[in-house]
């Protein structure tokens with residue numbers, strides 16, 4: 016680390032005379048490329064924040080247009096902004112009735128928005144992960160340590176350099192976009208027959224199928240029809256496909272990539288892949304069991320359903336709580352105990368560099384692995400035969416504190432504004448922070464001031480957590496001296 | 507650490523021929539001393555748990571006796587056990603009306619119980635801190651590093667050995683007990699004139715004054731009179747004295763000791779003392795400001811009071827939320843936003859080795875310092891010109907996860923049992939875990955099953971967090987090999 020600082024400085028523009036030379040035909044494009052290149056190199060986190068915020072403002076303007084709404088009138092700023100943030104951050108919360116408020120044009124904008132948002136998040140998160148791993152990799156190489164970050168494997172033959180170039184960004188963007196659209200296409204095609212069997216006209220069936228596929232893989236959770244998932248109650252095939260799509264979106268691009276490359280050799284998977292899969296599996300099952308135990312005798316949710324349906328829908332809810340945002344039941348009918356379980360599942364969220372939000376499963380895993388290591392008296396944090404360096408724990412602590420602070424502040428402010436029930440306010444705030452989109456119905460009744468609080472919460476939760484890690488990793492500074500050690504008593 | 511294991515093994519009893527030798531007059535006492543010595547040496551954490559649990563069972567039996575209640579009947583097991591745990595853990599929650607349910611004998615038992623509980627906790631926590639610091643100190647010495655733990659300063663001339671001897675325990679117990687009783691005596695004497703001015707008969711004034719002093723310094727929060735603090739509304743002198751007593755109890759014995767030794771030389775105070783004082787100060791002011799902002803226009807709390815009273819009572823509530831448990835207002839009249847602020851303050855709690863509960867302020871400080879270090883790109887966690895080793899962060903993460911897990915599980919179970927509001931259930935559970943004692947009134951209406959859940963929560967919160975640190979520190983094991991390093995992506 017001490018010797019990494021000079022290497023991390025970007026080379027001065029003057030060293031690259033091939034670009035922007037006067038009189039060349041590619042001059043304006045080259046200038047633009049260089050400007051983007053420069054911005055993404057100097058501060059990739061700030062660059063990502065800029066892109067996301069610009070997209071949100073652009074979509075806010077489009078949603079305000081009369082052409083976007085069914086009524087042909089201007090949608091108020093608060094609702095347009097909320098929808099734009101909810102779409103670009105693939106959250107799925109809504110202050111208007113998404114199925115009836117927007118025109119066909121509006122729905123196309125929403126469809127395009129979630130694709131841009133999801134692919135953008137996947138790409139940016141992957142790139143930022145690449146930046147971090149590259150820099151840490153560089154450091155590690157200097158320190159003669161091994162580096163097993165999966166993000167370094169999937170960007171093709173990249174030279175070990177200081178920054179990510181626009182060309183690499185383009186390559187990664189293409190890979191991510193093609194993978195995402197391919198998965199959505201397959202899910203969409205599989206959904207069509209089901210829609211046709213249900214007697215939906217062919218045109219609507221095709222549109223709705225791809226809309227559902229996109230909303231599932233991007234972990235957004237909007238439904239094209241006003242009644243939501245109600246027509247598909249008990250349809251294990253349809254709901255199962257949604258679950259698969261949500262799962263694939265929420266597991267994270269690095270994991271999908273690693274499994275695709277080595278589907279039959281789990282031993283070759285990196286620590287990140289194994290940690291993500293095991294933690295996700297534990298959380299899915301734990302959520303399912305808790306929902307069954309807490310809700311099996313609740314007449315308003317699973318009390319009236321048979322055992323098989325209860326188990327299936329509990330697993331469905333457990334999957335959706337992690338960021339999918341679809342729901343077969345009225346969330347406000349859940350017991351407060353189940354709402355709290357959902358709060359925790361939402362707060363944890365999905366995998367890193369995925370369309371899911373939250374702290375991310377590896378963050379939780381690292382925190383618990385640290386506690387286990389402490390309990391077992393081991394000096395190093397270990398998992399799957401590997402040692403996790405202590406700076407990863409510090410990063411996990413930072414992410415967790417960041418999340419807890421945002422949720423606490425937003426909850427207190429919304430409570431004070433609305434004087435609504437804590438269980439519902441906390442649920443909506445965590446759903447916004449973790450871009451989950453499940454709702455007790457409170458969001459649609461909020462005053463404008465509280466809508467803006469949720470807008471900031473969604474923005475912080477999505478853009479913040481994705482860029483926090485790289486912003487922190489980028490700020491590594493050389494330390495010239497070591498201070499004397501002293502240990503306070505904790506606990 | 508690698509070389510500490512053999513040194514941590516207790517010497518075999520055979521090496522100490524001076525004790526338990528046949529035919530000596532002191533044989534039974536020596537045997538007892540040796541047994542206690544042995545138990546506290548082999549596993550001080552388990553020894554502390556055993557003592558606390560035995561005390562709780564003993565007090566449960568006493569509270570069940572007809573002589574303990576005003577009505578002269580047997581108090582049900584659930585209420586007797588709840589009261590015993592609440593008294594020994596100095597929590598202050600109650601399922602019966604503490605002022606009217608218990609006879610004079612019962613009140614004496616309560617008075618004695620909180621003293622034993624408080625002095626016991628202070629002593630045990632100090633001893634366990636001593637054990638940890640001694641072992642870590644030994645390790646540090648072996649590693650030629652400095653050791654600035656304040657706990658090593660206040661046990662007099664102790665040889666650097668493997669275990670804490672009964673003699674030392676006795677010495678520390680005496681110091682703690684004398685200090686505690688002296689503080690209570692001074693506070694009690696200062697309270698008497700106020701009581702007399704209020705027209706309370708001399709006998710009752712003396713008894714109530716010392717009862718209040720004990721309940722304040724031990725951070726218990728029971729009131730001797732049925733109307734609680736209502737008669738002292740607006741009495742800044744009386745309430746101010748309670749605040750001072752609660753503050754002294756909650757700051758922690760190591761801090762009081764260090765300040766007493768060097769009252770005018772803050773620079774000589776250890777990192778632990780500085781961290782505790784600064785974090786406590788920030789939390790007190792932050793709590794006060796939040797209460798003022800959130801409650802100044804609430805007609806049921808501070809809305810009807812003038813500015814001076816609002817500021818004073820906000821500071822009072824901020825102090826009491828950290829573990830004192832006294833209240834000038836009806837907690838259930840607070841907005842849910844203020845209840846959530848109180849939840850957070852209670853969860854954090856007071857100083858280490860104090861009569862307060864919660865995670866402890868230094869635990870919170872270490873977590874935030876780690877995040878700040880990460881944000882500023884520093885490799886080491888620093889405060890007041892000192893470096894905090896990374897194993898302290900792991901301990902802080904363990905304590906925080908332990909607390910969050912207990913609170914989450916207890917809240918879900920109590921919610922499911924009672925179907926009460928989340929804001930009230932969460933409040934009572936955190937109040938129990940952090941042994942704070944503030945209540946929305948829900949505890950007194952709980953069914954027996956939920957009372958037992960809170961009993962376990964109080965026990966885990968008090969005995970658990972105090973012993974967790976030493977149990978973890980004691981389990982240090984030699985590591986024979988180093989695994990290859992690999993970093994998962996977090997956030």
Ligand SMILES: [K+]
Nearest residue numbers: 106234235451
């Ligand atoms: K979502």
Ligand SMILES: [K+]
Nearest residue numbers: 597725941942
């Ligand atoms: K208390």
